[in-house]
Amino acid sequence: MKFIEAKEIADYTPYAALVDALECAFSSSFESPKRAHYEVGEGGSTMLVMPCWVDDDCFGLKAVSVVPLNAERGLPTVSGIYQLFDAKDGRLLALMDAAELTARRTAAASALASRYLSRADSKRLLMVGTGKLAPYFIEAHAAVRGLEEVYIYGRDQAKMQATCEAVQHLGLDARPVGNLPDAAANADIISSATTSKTPIVLGEWLRKGVHLDLVGAYKPDMREVDGTAVSKASVFVDTHDGVMGEGGDILQAIGEGVFTEADIKADLASLCMGKHEGRSSAGEITLFKSVGAAIEDFAAAKLVYAGASLAAL
Template sequence: MLVLDEAQTREALAWPALIDAIASMFTGTCVTPVRHHHEVEVPGEAAATLLLMPSWVPGQYTGVKVLTVYPDNAKRSLPAIFGTYLLSSGKTGEMLAVVDGGELTARRTAATSALAARHLARPDAEELLVCGTGRLSLNLIEAHAQVRPLKRIRVWGRNAGNAEKTAADARALGFDAKAVADIETAARTADIISCATLSQAPLICGDWLKPGAHLDLIGGFKPDMREADDTAVARASVFVDTRAGAMSEAGDIVQPLKTGVLTPGGIRAELRELVAKEHPGRQSTEEITFFKSVGAALEDLAGAILAYESARSGQK
């Protein structure tokens, strides 16, 4: 059995291969039940979340991710997310690999956003605004740069020091990146806005979105969490990673559905339909696109299989 730590998982999940692996999984025979989502009480602090995400390709691989989200970990200088992925044989059930769940989650999440941007962002998109300074922020920059010709990166966060650190890390990788204090000004010029926060109130106002902008929302994974307002929903063509997940869990979709700002039919397509070309995706240079991701277990399975097969190949 392979055990892949954080560094080994990162090395095994090159961006182009990971983006393509996730695309293939969305159009394959993967079985993906809706994930198990449990609130965990933490006395004196914000409640945590326990996620159990099973998925399998019949006869090939079976996997499950166990993930925890502790919002107040920032007070302890710890990541909010910890997790482990267990990959087994789909024929025998034999355990094949234990993969670092935090690194897998961060990379597959960013890769899924990049896959969506491949279909929804303007081909000439050059400016990316990342909102949030957690583990995902640098991954989002790297992943989006795989699919669009980014020239300018802007990073906003509630903590200015953390925003500057993310920008500095991006500069070390060769990006023209800088931290910004004014989220509205940065959002008004951005071609792609990618939000990865634990916000419960909208950060992005729809009135800020310029024609042709692409809005990528990642962080709001519970019904009471929100990263964009109703105006953004109303102005944009709305897409999701999976209807089942987004319509039951994502505040950026659940809340507008409840108030009538969005109808189920107003969701243009889910990611599988974009990848399979059942929906054309962006249809004009002026169209504003809105992609809401809550995470699907098949994305983790795609990454875990790639990590396992890449690591095995490297051992030969």
């Protein structure tokens, strides 16, 4: 049994390979029961339990805690463990750091969606939010699109600057921005990863052809965009059941009567299997809403395990 720490997980999951692994996984026949979601402790803390398996190969289980107040304590928001088992004999093959695995697979899922939904000539990314995930999303999006400029928006100037420095190695023109409406109106891709309960990005700011990547708002009472943004966009989701259970941006737009469940164009599996073409025109506004899926963890864990096994030879 291997114990695989965060540094190794990063080493074994370069984004180009990880995005391909997710695409292959979403194209496969997999089983992923609805994740168990429990409110625990104080301050909106959550425990998630996510199983997944493919045929008789392997099966995996992720158990994580999400504690928003940890950001104020200088502690990680997400902590947990991923367990990978051999499905034939039940042996525990590996234990992995779930926080790093989750961060990388979440960013890779957004990049995978961007392959189908953002314009191929996208050059400018606006990153909304300066938490731990921000550099992951910038690097993942840069792996599938020829980005040149990155605008970084957050509430804290020091964190915006730190995010810029964290992605310097990518060779991008990354800089903090103070005027969010102007930055949004100039962006080709807008990626938002916050825990906001009120809209940050407004539909009236969006120009034709922009792609929205919404990865925060993982509870029904959270939202990062207003109903106008949702109603103006062609909406795609990572998984239908997950978003309809937890995706606050979509659920609140439905509650306002500006969007319906039937308006969702497709999920990632449909895109990867060619059942939907994705973006249909250069001027189309596209929106990808993600709340996380166990198949993403499973695909990433298998890639990590393969890398660790090769390294041991």
